[in-house]
Each structure stands twice: as C-alpha cells, then as structure tokens.
Amino acid sequence: MDVIAARLARRPKDAVIGLNLGANKDSDDRPGDFARVLTACGAHLDFATVNVSSPNTEKLRDLQGKAALGALLGRVLEARDALERRVPVFLKIAPDLTDAELADIAEVALAAGIDAIIATNTTLDRAGLHGAHAAETGGLSGAPLFEKSTRVLARLGALTEGRVPLIGVGGIGSAAQAYAKICAGASAVQLYTALIYDGLSLAGEIAGGLDRLLARDGFATLAEAVGSKREDWT
Numbered sequence: 001m002d003v004i005a006a007r008l009a010r011r012p013k014d015a016v017i018g019l020n021l022g023a024n025k026d027s028d029d030r031p032g033d034f035a036r037v038l039t040a041c042g043a044h045l046d047f048a049t050v051n052v053s054s055p056n057t058e059k060l061r062d063l064q065g066k067a068a069l070g071a072l073l074g075r076v077l078e079a080r081d082a083l084e085r086r087v088p089v090f091l092k093i094a095p096d097l098t099d100a101e102l103a104d105i106a107e108v109a110l111a112a113g114i115d116a117i118i119a120t121n122t123t124l125d126r127a128g129l130h131g132a133h134a135a136e137t138g139g140l141s142g143a144p145l146f147e148k149s150t151r152v153l154a155r156l157g158a159l160t161e162g163r164v165p166l167i168g169v170g171g172i173g174s175a176a177q178a179y180a181k182i183c184a185g186a187s188a189v190q191l192y193t194a195l196i197y198d199g200l201s202l203a204g205e206i207a208g209g210l211d212r213l214l215a216r217d218g219f220a221t222l223a224e225a226v227g228s229k230r231e232d233w234t
C-alpha cells in the first residue's frame, strides 16, 4: 500500500487512475483494510473500486452478503468523505450471484450512495467448457464470461432503474460486444482479457465502432442507447 501510494504520487498528471481496493487474505479487519488503502492513496485517484468479487482471495466474496457489505461500504465511504477531494467509489460484483443476492446488493449499494456498480468480475462457473484447462481453479475471464456477466448487468439495471450508473465488463472484445453491454444497461465499459489478444489499439477500434453502431440505430448519444435492449438479457 505504501509503495503504491508513493508511486501514485509520481503519476503523470494527465493520467486517469482508478484503484482497486481489497483486503489482505489473513486480515482480521477486512473493512479496515479497504478503508486504509483509500486513505493512503485517495489523494492521487480519479476513482476507487471496492472489489468484493475476486474469486482468487479466499473468503473475499463473503463481503457481498447484505450485512457485511453494508458495514464495508459504510467504512469505505467514511474514509472517502475524510479525503480532501471527492473520489467516486464504485462497487465491483461477481457474476456468480443468485437473484436474491443481487437484489440485496442493489439495495445496500443504493442505500450507501455508491457512485457506480461494476458488473462483473471473473466467474467460478465452468459450464460449457471443455479441453485440457477446463477444470483449473480460479477466476475465468474473457469470451466464456460474456453472456453471464451481461445477464447480471441487465438484472442489476432492472433492480436499480437508473438510480446508479452501471459499468459493464466481462468478455468484451469488439465494438459489437461493448454496444451489447451498453444496450443491456451499461453507461461505460471496461475490458481486460481482450487487450492480451489485441493490444491497446483495441480501445480506439471499439470507440470508432461504437460511433458507427449508435448512428446505425439512430441514437444521437451513447446515453440514449443505455438499457435500450435490457429485456433481451433479463
């Protein structure tokens, strides 16, 4: 944390920086860990993400439960409010949640006043996969995650009805897929795995492709398209 805070203090001033907050695996005060990272690094951030959805940290996803999440968000937002500048705080959720769990998360996130919800992190699901690596443990990202994460995004849109912006992530590798996330309810998208295959130029390609898709469907702005096809995914 201290090393990263020092590095962030030297960041290029025109860079947009979002920091993922997490807890140590062996911590006996996980909410305290999240809050401490934000306190240490908050001066250098454009946004922070509360990550309760990585399957690679033991018991981290337990923090998605209603009571635990409410307490966690309370601690993090208290640390945020003590910063000298207002840093938006996002919540990032897992795709492997039941409808009831998702409804609880939406309720708690709205009550806490979180600035956006990011759907989703990687999955533990291996349905439909075959081949030598299908049984490996850990979070699965990329193409096999696209549909599942988009369904969670759309359900979250139905639960929150525009009261909090949603950020779509999971399996995006093309403008058409970014557009599908937007039409399912995302106001912004993120991608990770596809960058490994296609490199950083993919971001520009997707932005250009999105312009063409919006024009094709008669949308003057991206905001107009947000959630326009949510029913296809719920």
Ligand SMILES: Cc1cc2nc3c(=O)[nH]c(=O)nc-3n(C[C@H](O)[C@H](O)[C@H](O)COP(=O)(O)O)c2cc1C
Residues within 6 Å of the ligand: 020, 051, 054, 092, 120, 121, 122, 140, 141, 142, 143, 145, 169, 170, 171, 172, 190, 191, 192, 193, 194
């Ligand atoms: C190797 C790897 C490491 C990741 N580390 C994190 C992490 O530290 N925090 C987090 O919130 N998500 C993490 N993710 C999840 C990604 O940010 C993203 O939500 C997920 O991979 C789905 O998007 P994608 O299909 O475009 O990769 C990681 C994913 C991968 C593949």
